[in-house]
Amino acid sequence: MSTTRPPLPRPPREDLLIAAAGLVGGLAMWALGLFNNPRPPLGGGWVLLPLAVMALAEALRRTAPSAALALGAVALAGDLVTRSLLATIVMFSDVVYAAVLYGGPRLSRAVPPASAALTAAVTVGTLTAVRDPQALLVGFVCGLITVGPAWTGVIVRDHRNAAAAERLRAEQTALLAEMDRVQAVTAERSRVARELHDVVAGHLSAIAIHATAAQSLDDRAATGDALAVIRENSVQGLAEMRRLIGLLRTAGGDEEVSAAPTLDGLDALLAHARRHGAAGGLSFALRDERSGGPLPAPVELAAYRIAQESLTNALKHASPGEVTVVLTSPGGDGEGDGGGGGEGSLTITVTSPCDRRPGPRAPGSGAGLVGMRERAELLGGAFVAGPVEAAGGTRWEVRAVLPLGESARNAADGGSGGSGGSGGDGTRRRGGA
Known part of the structure; x- marks a missing residue:
């Protein structure tokens, strides 16, 4: 007997507004020619595709945190091989934060160490490839958009759990x-x-x-x-x-x-x-x-x-x-x-x-x-x-x-x-x- 999965809930209005703001900001940067990568493997309008996928991930940040994180990782990889827009990178950091804050217990526990491991791997790989101390800046930027949001989400989640426990304790006391x-x-x-x-x-x-x-x-x-x-x-x-x-x-x-x-x-x-x-x-x-x-x-x-x-x-x-x-x-x-x-x-x-x-x-x-x-x-x-x-x-x-x-x-x-x-x-x- 086959079972049908229930449809995903409708994204909250705030998430839709965040996704729309990121998309509009990215389009404005593309129109003004504000790119992060001057010599990308893929030029032209390809940079808009990762931007659109990342906006979709932003819309799913609370209703489907795991799917949003997967889409965000794919969109970020695509953005790095194009001209790269700052709006796409900023939206990815918010998707990492939301995955820790709104995701399930397993996801929230896995994202912080995974982001730290990714940052270490990017730093070592870049140093090995270019053999220049300035490659540490790449690791710093990677940690800024992955480790920072992940651990911020951990702190906020812990505070929310503590507040919920205190409310429950207060209700039980009452x-x-x-x-x-x-x-x-x-x-x-x-x-x-x-x-x-x-x-x-x-x-x-x-x-x-x-x-x-x-x-x-x-x-x-x-x-x-x-x-x-x-x-x-x-x-x-x-x-x-x-x-x-x-x-x-x-x-x-x-x-x-x-x-x-x-x-x-x-x-x-x-x-x-x-x-x-x-x-x-x-x-x-x-x-x-x-x-x-x-x-x-x-x-x-x-x-x-x-x-x-x-x-x-x-x-x-x-x-x-x-x-x-x-x-x-x-x-x-x-x-x-x-x-x-x-x-x-x-x-x-x-x-x-x-x-x-x-x-x-x-x-x-x-x-x-x-x-x-x-x-x-x-x-x-x-x-x-x-x-x-x-x-x-x-x-x-x-x-x-x-x-x-x-x-x-x-x-x-x-x-x-x-x-x-x-x-x-x-x-x-x-x-x-």
Whole structure:
């Protein structure tokens, strides 16, 4: 099967203008009788033929550098056996320059040493033939029209390649900077989303539960109590929203650290849950089995938020019974399965009664489980949630293992927006705010 070669591209306008200018200049020199060789082997108008061929080579200097160089060499040889025009020689030097600058890698590497070898051969040959030191001028002129343009093309080509490499490097740097910016924005948005969910979802869940109770009860006193709880949670949720908005508007990080909750606030968190869960037959207990010194701030914040979200889910989904929160660390009784519990980690376990009811008392989107998993994974820890079989029946268990020490601080400082999806890696979703 024969293949047809694609046609040569049209020469650029600049090359056509250069060829036309060289041709016009050569014709002017011919008309004025300005020749380089007074006694040529071929006289008359033969000098115009090399001039025309060299003009054609000039027109092809960029579109076909190899062909242009071959035509230029033939035209130069023809010019030397005629009266020789300076315009033809000057155009040949430009063809050599263009062959190095616009030709392929092999051509650009071959032309400079070939021009140097040609210059040396012409110089030695002329000295041998005439045996006159003035023959060195012939070698000088040959080098001027071959070696000089060739190495000039090498220098310009190297500069262009360096400039292209720098532009590419600048584009890659800009792309990496944009990727870093997008990742930073995504991480910050994920962090803000987790904080908004964990802080506000509990109040909104309580509002939804008590609003449902107020609609279904005919008792005026019970309805009043439910409305009072709704108003309390509305005020608290609004205050939390204003606090978070204030933190987002401030640039300093100290304010945020000072405002972040710690595990010392778990008692108040459980007391709040008891007030809202008593009507549904829920009781709450805290077992703090930790030992050792203070915990890193990122670990305390993550543990508090995981406990807060677990209690919120218990208020929404759990059947009547006891909800327990257990904290263990090195030296405690718990080992923290599911991903590296024990030495160097804090394990928080929240269990609640689970009766596998078809629907929750308040709607949920599942974002709570995603947020808890993200908090654990940002610290290099592990998270699992799902029903487990216990002595008293099926219970819903949330367990997070959070590493302690410098690795947790580094993970919290350098972690990107949550990578954990829901429902995978042993996490079974039961719902969430």
